[in-house]
Amino acid sequence: MRTSLPRAVVVARHVLLLAGAFVMVAPFLYMVSISFTENSYVLTTPPQFIPDPPTTANYERVLAMGTIPRAFLTSLGVASVTTVVSLLVSSMTAYAFARFTFPAKELLFRVLLVGLMIPAVMLLVPQFILAKHLGLLDSHLGLVVFYVAGSLALNTFLLRGFFESIPAELDQAMQVDGANAWTRYWRLALPLARPGLATATIFTFFGAWDEFAWALTILNDPDLQTLPIAIRLLAGQGNNAVQWGLVFAASAIAIVPVIVVFLLFQRHFVQGLTSGAVKG
Secondary structure, eight states: OOOOOOHHHHHHHHHHHHHHHHHHHHHHHHHHHHHTBOGGGTTOSSOOSSOSSBOOHHHHHHHHHSHHHHHHHHHHHHHHHHHHHHHHHHHHHHHHHHHOOOTTHHHHHHHHHGGGGSOGGGGHHHHHHHHHHHTOTTSHHHHHHHHHHHHHHHHHHHHHHHHHHSOHHHHHHHHHTTOOHHHHIIIIIHHHTHHHHHHHHHHHHHHHHHOOHHHHHHOOOGGGOOHHHHHHHHHOSOGGGOOHHHHHHHHHHHHHHHHHHHHHHHHHHHHHHHHGGGOO
């Protein structure tokens, strides 16, 4: 029979969990606090988590600039297109690996997984050369193409496990009824793999939304800037001139889509991490 833990142990565990949660949440709360604080009161010692007096001037100035709203919409469009295209391509690839038999199948899958072992920074130079030859420099298409390519390996790995967990008898029953491979993929595999799709959506959207190095490398036109670049330029080049209230206000705005996407898909997120990745 299972024995209950002593009350002191339970209390200590909850205290540790609350302390860890505070450490994780405190930087976010401080950022939001600074975004509602006048610049003359920013970065005071000790830190103030409740602005006194609170003000929305930083948000008004950021939105009035035009640069941040334009970059916000740019990043939103790039991240959304990247997510849709990546999920479509990777889910079809994963379904092929899960359901079809073809020469060198496992070898090709392992070659695909090699992409997970290569740091993205190491690929900047070869990617730049390739983008130059393809005419993708200084364009949003250049971002989408390489963001999709960079997310295919992980998404395929996750989704293959989910597709393989679907009983093959369901595919065979649909095939007897005359359903072709596309119908089985679209009407059977995708609906049953929703946890995996939700997990892949979160990872892909976050990766494209937060990406900085590649966007900084290929974008020169200020009108094409993504939000991370716009926030970095807003911070300026010298620490003495940084208006942290504006920077944190822009950063708080940048977090909104991240929170929205996670809240929409978090119901399937944990199941997606613990199921699909360990199958196959």
